[in-house]
Amino acid sequence: MKRLFKNISFLLAALLLAIPVSAQNQKKPVIGISCSIDGTTVEVGMTYVKSVRKAGGIPVVIPITTSEKEIDEYLDRIDGLVMTGGEDVSPLLFGQEPSRFLGEVVPDRDIYDLMLIRKAIKKGIPVFGICRGIQCLNIAMGGDMIQDIPSEVPGAIQHRQNAPRSYGSHTIEIVKGSLVAKLLGTEKIAVNSFHHQACGKVAPGYKVTAKAPDGIIEAIESADGKSFGVQFHPEGFVYSGNNTFLPLFKHLVSLASDYSANK
Numbered sequence: 042m043k044r045l046f047k048n049i050s051f052l053l054a055a056l057l058l059a060i061p062v063s064a065q066n067q068k069k070p071v072i073g074i075s076c077s078i079d080g081t082t083v084e085v086g087m088t089y090v091k092s093v094r095k096a097g098g099i100p101v102v103i104p105i106t107t108s109e110k111e112i113d114e115y116l117d118r119i120d121g122l123v124m125t126g127g128e129d130v131s132p133l134l135f136g137q138e139p140s141r142f143l144g145e146v147v148p149d150r151d152i153y154d155l156m157l158i159r160k161a162i163k164k165g166i167p168v169f170g171i172c173r174g175i176q177c178l179n180i181a182m183g184g185d186m187i188q189d190i191p192s193e194v195p196g197a198i199q200h201r202q203n204a205p206r207s208y209g210s211h212t213i214e215i216v217k218g219s220l221v222a223k224l225l226g227t228e229k230i231a232v233n234s235f236h237h238q239a240c241g242k243v244a245p246g247y248k249v250t251a252k253a254p255d256g257i258i259e260a261i262e263s264a265d266g267k268s269f270g271v272q273f274h275p276e277g278f279v280y281s282g283n284n285t286f287l288p289l290f291k292h293l294v295s296l297a298s299d300y301s302a303n304k
């Protein structure tokens with residue numbers, strides 16, 4: 042009896058000792074989220090914050106800065122990066138002059154976004170670009186843009202829907218075997234659409250993994266799969282409780298966990 046008690050005590054002690062180790066192993070990865078700026082206010086949708094949380098990451102908003110040193114300080118502390126939607130990108134950054142239909146440009150954000158992406162990829166930090174984020178990813182790595190779909194793409198469908206963010210307004214064809222196809226488990230799905238710009242020429246080392254019926258690029262991924270982007274807004278669905286596109290965020294969090302474990 043005494044011996045049994047001793048064995049149980051030993052087991053309990055071993056179990057208690059094991060808890061901090063396993064808790065450490067399960068430490069959630071820190072996911073940096075890019076933002077915009079409105080006057081003196083840092084702006085980022087709670088939709089992105091909630092999606093990262095729901096996928097198991099710790100969301101951290103990275104305030105806009107054009108300081109390389111500050112960007113480096115943030116990149117030393119994050120394990121993954123979500124590049125968010127927003128304003129148009131200056132066409133001078135991809136070798137074009139401005140279209141008459143170019144929208145609002147935020148020069149500091151252009152510098153910040155491209156610097157964040159290039160440095161993150163160089164460090165091996167996984168990057169998930171959404172809307173403006175996929176466009177910045179493409180530009181940062183050497184691609185270019187369609188500045189205004191309605192005036193540049195004859196026969197284009199509507200990419201600026203007049204319906205809630207949680208509503209899929211047009212379909213996309215997903216390339217079989219691609220990351221997006223595997224994560225969503227389908228090769229055709231309806232997505233939401235809130236853009237008048239799109240990726241043009243795709244950056245070297247990247248491939249198109251989804252297109253709208255009019256040929257507009259809706260997803261790209263890098264050869265190593267560590268950076269990927271979508272033109273639609275998965276966070277708009279996740280925020281409203283529809284988890285169809287949550288696997289995209291979960292994948293980033295999983296890549297971020299791997300990065301964190303190996304850094």
Ligand code: MN
Pocket residue numbers: 200211233234235236253257259272273
């Ligand atoms: Mn679209």
